[in-house]
């Protein structure tokens with residue numbers, strides 16, 4: 001759906017290692033708040049190979065998987081639970097397309113266009129569905145941050 005429905009949702013956002021190393025953290029958080037999201041929880045952590053492999057399990061058979069793991073453990077990440085009406089698709093829209101180099105042409109005001117580099121180093125992550133959001137929020141945070149199953 002478009003970024004305008006009325007369902008209050010939570011989503012998981014990550015500022016990836018290139019975002020933290022490139023000093024984009026404050027800029028990204030300002031954009032998040034200016035766009036009407038609440039940041040309910042946040043923490044900075046260093047991921048390890050096993051946690052990235054679990055988090056991105058859907059990509060374990062892809063040819064870019066080992067590179068993705070190396071990238072995601074290359075420095076700390078900032079993990080956040082965002083809340084807003086239609087948060088899941090709104091955050092995906094604000095991030096822009098996966099390939100940051102293409103985003104610079106097609107979606108120049110997206111976060112990936114402004115803060116990312118290429119198909120891999122794209123600064124931010126966002127959950128892609130209510131089911132993913134629930135799984136990813138509970139992966140990083142205690143159960144009280146998660147929408148109960150019957151509200152999905």
Ligand code: RTP
Nearest residue numbers: 064068097098119120121122124125126127128
């Ligand atoms: P994300 O899960 O991080 O929000 O990104 P996404 O949905 O836009 O893209 P996805 O297909 O889920 O890919 C996850 C992350 O893997 C890296 N990637 N590299 N080199 C490549 O071809 C390639 N493809 C994907 C990116 O960091 C992407 O965000």
Ligand code: MG
Nearest residue numbers: 125126127128
């Ligand atoms: Mg994805």
